[in-house]
Amino acid sequence: MTLTPASVRAALIEQRERTKQRSKTEIKRFIEESDSKITSLQSQISALIELRDSERASVLALHYIASPIHDLPVELLTEIFNFAVEDETYIHDMHRISQVCSDWRRVAHGTSHLWTRTLEIDLCRKTNGADALNTWLARSAQLPVPISLRFRGSSSLNRGIMEEVLKATPRFSYLQLRTTPSTSPWVVKQFAQCKLDGLEELDLRLISMTPHDADLAPINFITVPRLSKLKLINLGARQITVPWDQLTELSLECNSFEVFEAFTQCANLLRAHINLLGRTRLPEAIQHIPVQFSQLHTLSLCLKADLTRLFDCLSTPVLQVLQLTLQEAPWTDTHLTAFQLRAPNITSLEFSFCEFIGFRQPGGHHSSFTITHAPKTNTVPPLLQG
Structure with a gap:
């Protein structure tokens, strides 16, 4: 029973009646007797509470054991x-x-x-996370793991985390280096020198080179026997070496045709996205060399440079999807038509940001054409009108 003002008043009336003719000594004895009873009752209550809690625990355990989740394999x-x-x-x-x-x-x-999902790791983390990283990687046993690494050029490297990451490189199936323009090439080279035996996809994000760089040596990814996909943004013409002929998918952004030459070495490509940021002309050495892509079925080109000669040297007999983003790049329908004749399987052709459009459909082949933006086009070719 919870004490209330009414219950306290009732107890006071009762005890006054009880102690009317009693001495203080007797009253003290009554107090001691009541304290003793309270202690005894409290002991009994504690035992009962303990018994109750024990039974509650048993019920919870039985519910847990009988839970449908435990019947699942x-x-x-x-x-x-x-x-x-x-x-x-x-x-x-x-x-x-x-x-x-x-x-x-x-x-x-x-x-x-x-x-084994993609693990994002901050190589510049200030707190010590090397042990936690080691434990996490150990739980995936020896399975391939995808890794995304972030490195801020203005921050110092966490050596402990870097060591754990480098030890696990043979297990990487995917490696993304989220670098910045201020990232030292030394960081990228540390991984290029590792045995990346299981690496299938490499995303180098941004590789730049400034006039102040002391280390101008190429970055060579050599021990990558399973590499098939590469994404690279290369500004400054720093030489990057990978086994180009292994690649089946390539996404390349660069600001000069010198880096673009790597594209011509990828004979086994299935998909390619090329974004040439500069306005330089195609080198004479490339203009007269046929570039064969016997398996390429998807090609996306984003160019500001003159690409007319590029169409002349490309051979893509099984190409199905062609996407052209021509940012002020001069071109004519003559070169494109000749290219189409050498790529009779194109079923999807998309133009974006074109200054001029003029083409015809060779051989009567049924193709779908998409024009996303052509602000300076005054007439639409008959093929697109109905």
Whole structure:
């Protein structure tokens, strides 16, 4: 019973009546007797509470054991875990799953593929995260892992984290170096010198070179026997070497045709996106050399430079998709028509930001044409009018 003002007043009336003819000594004895009873009752209550809590724990345990989730095979449970994890909150989600209960933690920690989503690592992290990174990588056993590395050129490198990352390079299936214009080439070269035996996709983001760079040596990715996809933004004509003939997908942004020459070495490409930022002309050495792409089916070109000679030297017999973004680049329908005749399988042709459009459909082949922006086009070719 909870004490209330009314219950206290009732007790006071009762005890006054009880102690009318009693001495203080007797009243003190009454107090001691009541204290003793309180202690005894409290002991009994504590025992009952303990017994109650024990029974509650038993009920919870039985509910846990009888839960439908425990009837699921481990394989299905891991798939549920996999669907519950979002790429954006990958690390946080995996920690939450591991903290639900010991069984879930055991299953999660013992399922290697749950720990193989793209891991974003800050190489300039100020706090020590090397041990945590080592533990995380260990949970994926020896499975291939995709890695995204961030390096801020103005910050110092965390050596502990860098060492753990370099030790794991043979397991990388995907490597993204999120560099900035101020990033030292030394960082990129550290990875180029590693054994990247499992690397299939490489994203170098931004590789630049300024007149103040002391290290002008090429960056050579040599030990990459499985590399098939490359994304590269190369400003400043720094030489990058990869086994070009291995590539099946290439995304290249550069500001000179000197770097563009690497494109001509990729004989086995299936997809290519080339963005030439500069306005330089195609070198004479390339203009007269036929460039064969016997497997290329998707080509996207974004150019400011004169590309008329480029069409003359390209051979893409199985090309299906051609996207042209011509930013003030001069061209004529003659060169494009000749190119189309050598690429009879084109089924999708897209022009963007064109100063002039004039072409015809060779051989009566049914193709779909998309013009996304042609502000200076006064007439539309008959093929596009209906």
